[in-house]
Structures are given as structure tokens and as C-alpha cells.
Amino acid sequence: NAGVTQTPKFQVLKTGQSMTLQCAQDMNHEYMSWYRQDPGMGLRLIHYSVGAGITDQGEVPNGYNVSRSTTEDFPLRLLSAAPSQTSVYFCASSSRSGAGERNEQFFGPGTRLTVL
Amino acid sequence: AQKITQTQPGMFVQEKEAVTLDCTYDTSDQSYGLFWYKQPSSGEMIFLIYQGSYDEQNATEGRYSLNFQKARKSANLVISASQLGDSAMYFCAMRPKNQGGKLIFGQGTELSVKP
Numbered sequence: 379n380a381g382v383t384q385t386p387k388f389q390v391l392k393t394g395q396s397m398t399l400q401c402a403q404d405m406n407h408e409y410m411s412w413y414r415q416d417p418g419m420g421l422r423l424i425h426y427s428v429g430a431g432i433t434d435q436g437e438v439p440n441g442y443n444v445s446r447s448t449t450e451d452f453p454l455r456l457l458s459a460a461p462s463q464t465s466v467y468f469c470a471s472s473s474r475s476g477a478g479e480r481n482e483q484f485f486g487p488g489t490r491l492t493v494l
Numbered sequence: 495a496q497k498i499t500q501t502q503p504g505m506f507v508q509e510k511e512a513v514t515l516d517c518t519y520d521t522s523d524q525s526y527g528l529f530w531y532k533q534p535s536s537g538e539m540i541f542l543i544y545q546g547s548y549d550e551q552n553a554t555e556g557r558y559s560l561n562f563q564k565a566r567k568s569a570n571l572v573i574s575a576s577q578l579g580d581s582a583m584y585f586c587a588m589r590p591k592n593q594g595g596k597l598i599f600g601q602g603t604e605l606s607v608k609p
Contacts, residue, residue: 409595420498420585420599421539428595436596468539475527475594478546482529483597485539 379404382486384469390492391459399454399489401469408474410452411483414438414465421468427452428474459493466490496521498586498600505605507576514561515571515603517586523547527589528569529597530560534582542584545569573605581607 385400403410408429413421413436423436425444433444441463443455452471456463470483497520507513519528530542545553545560553560561570573580583604587597 411595411597413597413599418601420500420587420601421597422599423596426595466537470539470597472594475589478525478527478548480527480544480546481594482541482544483595484541485531488537 381405382469382471382484384467384486384489386489387487388490390494391456392494393459393461395459397456397459399456399467399469399491401452401454401486402450403452403469403471403484404450405471405473405484406449407471407484408449409472409483410446411436411470412442412444412452412454413468413470414463415468415488416465424454424467456491461493464491464493496523496588496590496598498588498598500586500600500603502603503601505603507573507580507605507607509578509607509609510575512572512574513576513605515573515584515586515605517569517571517600519567519569519586519588521567521588521590523591525591528560528562529587529589530558530569530571531585531587532582533585533602534579539585543571576607578607578609581605 411426412424427446469486472483475481528545586600
């Protein structure tokens with residue numbers, strides 16, 4: 379199993395450009411999530427999905443769109459990049475959780491994005 | 495509001511000694527999950543240990559144990575016999591009730607292990 383994969387690993391954008399960060403998982407997990415990590419801060423949830431066709435906003439959704447057409451893929455779209463979106467982006471997946479079940483999130487390697 | 499607080503930005507420990515990393519949480523849920531992740535300098539997020547809110551026993555995973563005090567809303571990570579490879583950022587996180595796919599993270603603690 380490749381686990382959770384993310385592409386690209388690094389990206390530099392100019393202000394106003396758009397792009398899509400790719401995320402895929404091969405573990406047949408129902409849940410997928412996008413986080414951003416800024417210096418001195420923990421990870422903050424951008425958007426998440428509990429299954430194909432179902433997405434919801436996290437703590438910091440502005441400026442980002444997601445869709446989930448398949449179980450495996452969960453792309454994150456930056457509509458018009460801004461310097462404030464310079465960050466490291468992590469995608470994660472996990473299986474459906476019952477009460478008390480561990481079902482930890484598995485994280486991809488991250489994408490380091492710089493917006494000039 | 496649900497929140498995780500890690501009050502130790504940085505910690506030092508001597509190799510082979512034990513260290514405790516603090517984590518407190520705020521939630522009104524009765525059912526939730528608590529996690530610790532390690533992030534080495536290479537950047538990946540590594541799952542360490544999990545504690546369910548209804549678990550009566552403290553979780554253990556090898557050299558890692560979780561000191562869970564539900565009434566005080568604390569979930570401290572204890573690393574026994576520290577190794578140089580334990581030097582990393584450590585994050586405490588909470589999964590709210592019925593919200594799979596959602597983790598709320600603390601700001602992290604940077605642990606440095608001295609030889």
C-alpha cells in the first residue's frame with residue numbers, strides 16, 4: 379500500500395494564480411481531510427469529507443474548494459492564491475469511527491506551498 | 495469551543511530519562527478521542543498513541559504512555575527512556591464526537607533529547 383500520497387511536494391505560485399493540490403489514498407478510507415500547518419502553530423483543518431460526494435468546512439476554509447467524486451481522491455483547489463496561503467498542506471485519511479474506536483488519521487508527506 | 499492546549503513550547507530531556515509532555519483539552523462532549531502525533535524534522539506526521547474518553551485504563555504503546563485524567567481534562571504523553579531519535583515536535587489532538595475526519599490540534603511541543 380502506498381498509503382496517502384500528495385502531489386506536488388513543493389510549489390511556488392504568484393498571487394492570484396490558481397492550482398490544485400492532489401491527494402490520494404489506497405486504504406479504502408471513508409474519511410479524508412486537508413490541514414494547513416503554519417510556523418508555531420498546530421495543524422488547522424481546512425475541509426474534510428466523510429465519503430464520496432460529501433464534504434464539509436473546517437476551521438479555515440476561506441480561499442479553498444474541495445470535492446470528492448471518488449473514495450480514493452480528495453483534491454484541494456486554491457482559487458486565487460494569496461501570500462497568506464503560504465503554508466505546508468497535509469492530507470489525511472481514516473476509516474469510519476465508532477465510539478471508542480482508534481481509527482487514527484494517516485497523513486500524507488505534505489506539500490510546501492509558497493505564494494509570492 | 496473545543497480546544498487543545500499545549501503549554502510547553504519547548505522541552506529538553508537527557509537521553510535515557512523519562513519526560514512528560516502536557517496536554518489539556520476543552521470539550522462538552524462525553525465521547526471523544528485523544529491522539530498524540532510526532533513530527534520529526536523531516537516533516538511527516540507519525541501516530542503515537544490513542545485514548546478513548548470511555549477507556550478506563552491509560553493507553554500504552556511501547557515507550558509511550560498516556561496519563562489520562564478525565565476530570566481534569568488532561569492527556570499528558572509520557573515517553574520513557576528517551577532516545578536521541580525522540581527529538582521532534584509532538585502534537586496532541588482531539589477527535590470530537592461523531593466527527594470522524596476532524597482533528598483539533600494543539601500548538602505542539604518541541605522536544606530535544608540531549609546525549
